[in-house]
Amino acid sequence: MLVRMTTNADEPQTRPRRRAPAGAAVLREDVTEAIRAAVFEELAAVGYARMSIEGIARRAGVGKTAVYRRWRSKLHLVLDLVSALAVQGLPVPDTGSLEGDLRLLYEVTSRALRHPVASQVIPDLQAEAARNPEIAEAMQKALREGQDGVASKIVVQARQRGEVREGLDEDLALDLISGPLYWRSVVIRSPKLPKGYLAALARATAEALKAV
Structure with missing residues (x-):
């Protein structure tokens, strides 16, 4: 029985395969x-x-x-994702008035917090943060640099327009702006906001900021 030996000449001519880069280049x-x-x-x-x-x-x-x-690890994966949320941030509204800026901020934030994924993930990570200092730090950083970063710029714009006083306590202002909607959407998890709630909240918060 004659066995035919194959050689490179018998095989289809193909371009040489390039070696895949190693390390970070393959990600x-x-x-x-x-x-x-x-x-x-x-x-x-x-x-x-x-x-x-x-x-x-x-x-x-x-x-x-x-x-x-x-x-x-899954911890480092989650920490990376939470930190990424902080740098993404929210758009800073500039409607020309404090109440208008707050109303737009609340509309955007409310939609984000009501998203099915966010409404389940945020409370779960908050609960985990009570047991894990690293997650707690990442969550605090994400919230402060995200929501509060936008709220701080709204206060600056209002100050420049003369709508709030120069010596306004910024931490107090951020609590007034961010607290109520977060409480309603994340803490007590109200399934649906009453009609006109965001407009009323924006109006009440603007008046409170002007009064303090």
Whole structure:
């Protein structure tokens, strides 16, 4: 029986394969974004305590290695996501009046807090923050740099227009602006805001800021 030996000449001519780069160069951004999205979905579905790298990888359609290449644990993954929320921030409204700015801020914030994923993820992370100092620090940073960063700029704009006094206590102003809606949406988790609530809240908060 004659066995024919194959040589390179017998094979289709193909271009030589380039070696894939190692390290950070192989971390595709679309895969990273898919994992981040999967984390939010997994948090909303099972909560932080039951969340696993396996579940995240399965939901993202990737292997566990792809997750561990980017984050060494689920804690670091969640901390990274929470910190990313802080730098994204909210748009700073500039309607020409303090009440108008507050009304727009409340409308945007209310929609964000009522989102099905956010409404489940935020309370769960807040509960976890009571047990985990690292999550607590990340949550505080995200909230302060996100919501309060915008609120602070609204106060600055109002001060420049002469709507509030120069010596206004900024911490008190931020509490007045951010507290009521957060309490209603996240703490007591009111399923639906009454008609006209945001307009009334903006009006009352503007009057309070002018009075203090």
